Amino acid sequence: MDMQTLYLIVPLAPLFGAIVAGLFGRLVGRSGAHVVTIAGVAVSLIASWLVFQDVRAGNTYNGTVYTWMALGDLSFEVGFLIDSLTGMMMLVVTFVSLMVHIYTIGYMHDDPGYQRFFSYISLFTFSMLMLVMSNNFLQLFFGWEAVGLVSYLLIGFWYTKETAIYANLKAFLVNRVGDFGFILGIGLVLAHFGTLDYATVFARAPSFANDTIVLWPDAPWSLMTVIGILLFIGAMGKSAQFPLHVWLPDSMEGPTPISALIHAATMVTAGIFMVARMSPLFELSDVALSFIMVIGAITALFMGFLGIVQNDIKRVVAYSTLSQLGYMTVALGASAYSVAVFHLMTHAFFKALLFLAAGSVIIAMHHNQDIRYMGGLKKYMPITWITSLVGSLALIGTPFLSGFYSKETIIEAVKLSHLPVADVAYWAVLIGVFVTAFYSFRMYFLVFHGKERFHQGHAHGNEPDAHHVEHHGGTPHETPWVVTGPLLALALPSLAIGYMTIEPMLFGDYFGSAIYVADRHPVMHELNQHFHGAAAMGLHAVTTLPFWLAVAGVGLAAFFYLKRPDIPAAIAQRFRFLHQLLLNKYWFDELYSWVFAKGARLLGATLWRRGDQNVIDGFFVNGTAHLVERVSRLVKAFQSGYIYHYAFAMLIGVFALVTWFARLN
Numbered sequence: 001m002d003m004q005t006l007y008l009i010v011p012l013a014p015l016f017g018a019i020v021a022g023l024f025g026r027l028v029g030r031s032g033a034h035v036v037t038i039a040g041v042a043v044s045l046i047a048s049w050l051v052f053q054d055v056r057a058g059n060t061y062n063g064t065v066y067t068w069m070a071l072g073d074l075s076f077e078v079g080f081l082i083d084s085l086t087g088m089m090m091l092v093v094t095f096v097s098l099m100v101h102i103y104t105i106g107y108m109h110d111d112p113g114y115q116r117f118f119s120y121i122s123l124f125t126f127s128m129l130m131l132v133m134s135n136n137f138l139q140l141f142f143g144w145e146a147v148g149l150v151s152y153l154l155i156g157f158w159y160t161k162e163t164a165i166y167a168n169l170k171a172f173l174v175n176r177v178g179d180f181g182f183i184l185g186i187g188l189v190l191a192h193f194g195t196l197d198y199a200t201v202f203a204r205a206p207s208f209a210n211d212t213i214v215l216w217p218d219a220p221w222s223l224m225t226v227i228g229i230l231l232f233i234g235a236m237g238k239s240a241q242f243p244l245h246v247w248l249p250d251s252m253e254g255p256t257p258i259s260a261l262i263h264a265a266t267m268v269t270a271g272i273f274m275v276a277r278m279s280p281l282f283e284l285s286d287v288a289l290s291f292i293m294v295i296g297a298i299t300a301l302f303m304g305f306l307g308i309v310q311n312d313i314k315r316v317v318a319y320s321t322l323s324q325l326g327y328m329t330v331a332l333g334a335s336a337y338s339v340a341v342f343h344l345m346t347h348a349f350f351k352a353l354l355f356l357a358a359g360s361v362i363i364a365m366h367h368n369q370d371i372r373y374m375g376g377l378k379k380y381m382p383i384t385w386i387t388s389l390v391g392s393l394a395l396i397g398t399p400f401l402s403g404f405y406s407k408e409t410i411i412e413a414v415k416l417s418h419l420p421v422a423d424v425a426y427w428a429v430l431i432g433v434f435v436t437a438f439y440s441f442r443m444y445f446l447v448f449h450g451k452e453r454f455h456q457g458h459a460h461g462n463e464p465d466a467h468h469v470e471h472h473g474g475t476p477h478e479t480p481w482v483v484t485g486p487l488l489a490l491a492l493p494s495l496a497i498g499y500m501t502i503e504p505m506l507f508g509d510y511f512g513s514a515i516y517v518a519d520r521h522p523v524m525h526e527l528n529q530h531f532h533g534a535a536a537m538g539l540h541a542v543t544t545l546p547f548w549l550a551v552a553g554v555g556l557a558a559f560f561y562l563k564r565p566d567i568p569a570a571i572a573q574r575f576r577f578l579h580q581l582l583l584n585k586y587w588f589d590e591l592y593s594w595v596f597a598k599g600a601r602l603l604g605a606t607l608w609r610r611g612d613q614n615v616i617d618g619f620f621v622n623g624t625a626h627l628v629e630r631v632s633r634l635v636k637a638f639q640s641g642y643i644y645h646y647a648f649a650m651l652i653g654v655f656a657l658v659t660w661f662a663r664l665n
Contacts, residue, residue, distance in 0.1 A: 011129040013043040018122035025115030033115035037122040045094035052087040081135035085514040089132040097125040099486035106482035124150040137196040154258040164253040171247035178237015185230030202280040228288030235271025252314040256359030260352045276337040283518040293333025297428035300326025307439035309582045335521035336413035343406035350394035353490040357388040364476035376452035387487040394494045396437040399541040402498030437553025445561045
């Protein structure tokens with residue numbers, strides 16, 4: 001089998017599974033649906049591994065599969081760019097997706113939409129693979145929109161649930177805002193470069209470095225700055241960066257497996273991957289890089305604060321995702337693209353682990369998601385407990401675990417950056433370390449340690465129901481192997497992948513020409529001078545400020561939620577406004593609802609009344625009818641049947657014609 005056939009198998013195998021499960025779900029049954037989709041993703045994972053090994057051997061590929069359409073000299077193509085960045089993303093996407101597929105057998109066991117769900121998640125995998133494997137902006141945009149569409153279907157999977165319908169509409173609309181900027185950026189690339197092919201655009205980009213574009217009179221902007229910011233606006237929507245972050249926490253209304261799939265390794269990291277892929281463009285604009293760093297710093301810190309007050313187990317992990325995406329974005333702004341992608345990879349494993357572990361807890365608690373009604377689950381769910389601990393330790397940056405290497409390097413990269421906003425961003429990501437440790441272990445201690453509170457549990461995080469747990473069979477217990485198996489499989493890379501890969505990925509030549517960094521942005525070169533191996537980095541960590549901030553966060557969480565749970569309640573009461581500010585998510589939802597949603601409805605109603613009713617209906621449609629009616633009444637007055645009326649009309653007509661001819665001559 002040649003490599004080009006293998007490239008085709010990677011995305012088409014999950015697509016085949018999605019088609020079979022979606023269109024022939026009744027025919028193949030529940031077991032047939034999960035067998036064909038899991039087999040499709042497993043084949044894709046094996047093919048991705050073979051491709052990865054081929055890339056490691058030095059073989060890359062950039063070619064067209066077929067031409068979709070041609071307009072003059074411009075061709076719209078479907079093609080693949082297979083290099084080290086693509087190979088790593090393919091492995092991450094297919095591995096996490098396979099774990100989610102297996103996990104879904106247990107989580108969605110009793111759901112009537114079982115086949116439909118497997119079809120959706122397999123289709124999602126196909127869409128994401130098309131995105132990361134593309135070699136041109138057209139295919140990138142196809143994959144970009146396809147993952148958005150399937151995420152809409154998955155978030156609103158339980159379509160009889162009003163909150164789920166609201167959440168998927170919110171996700172869809174907010175992403176349309178980002179995608180509008182994204183397609184404008186692609187349009188500018190096409191208008192100025194005359195092609196959508198990555199290689200051609202990247203090769204020509206330096207020649208456009210000094211070109212300007214006039215957005216409004218007497219205010220020329222750098223063309224590369226405008227293209228960079230517009231493309232990044234797309235990433236802000238897809239990767240949930242401030243202020244387009246509002247859709248991601250609400251998307252927890254979907255089933256837990258898609259929380260892991262969409263919000264760990266795939267959809268939300270598409271924006272990070274895109275900026276890294278476009279490094280030859282972003283390197284030409286310090287303004288665009290500064291903009292990226294500021295947005296990332298705001299997201300990393302302020303979204304982390306929101307995790308402190310959340311009581312829904314999945315929303316705590318969701319705000320953690322927002323914060324970590326902010327860290328990746330800050331690294332992109334510092335021109336440390338390889339570090340951002342490295343954190344993308346490590347984060348994919350431990351965040352998928354945390355989401356699936358949260359789902360395991362939710363199953364055991366009979367779909368009660370409120371952490372205030374849990375506690376003491378360690379002795380009932382030992383596998384979920386230990387894997388959650390691994391995920392949490394990796395998330396907060398514990399030395400030698402995967403998250404440590406990527407987070408620590410991001411903080412160092414920002415510290416070394418020469419951009420004017422780097423100092424503010426550095427303090428934001430530094431404070432974020434303490435905040436992340438605090439809210440992560442707040443959740444961990446409330447769920448697995450302390451006294452048992454689940455006999456006071458309530459159904460869906462809304463109304464208390466003291467008999468809910470007893471009604472469903474009493475004491476919680478460990479979930480089946482199809483749930484715990486993926487947890488253990490994800491725990492292994494969460495422990496070791498950072499230690500194993502930091503040197504080749506960041507300080508070796510792994511990425512090669514896949515990522516470009518200009519000489520005037522020497523952050524990676526300076527980081528390389530301070531790196532003395534993964535073991536030395538882990539040992540040195542105990543002398544650094546981020547380590548002790550993480551320790552302080554864990555210690556404070558243990559004190560507050562295991563020893564003195566009355567203190568957080570007293571603080572919330574004492575600083576009521578601040579507590580309400582965080583509970584209401586800085587009132588962004590209300591702001592968008594009032595300004596944009598209600599504003600758009602008010603504008604629509606005004607245009608309907610003034611435009612539709614008064615101008616179109618009133619003036620053009622009804623006005624024309626009234627005019628015809630009045631003219632016809634006037635003409636009707638002359639149709640009397642009297643000869644002298646007709647003679648008078650003829651005389652007037654002859655007089656008018658003679659006058660007109662006289663003027664012409």
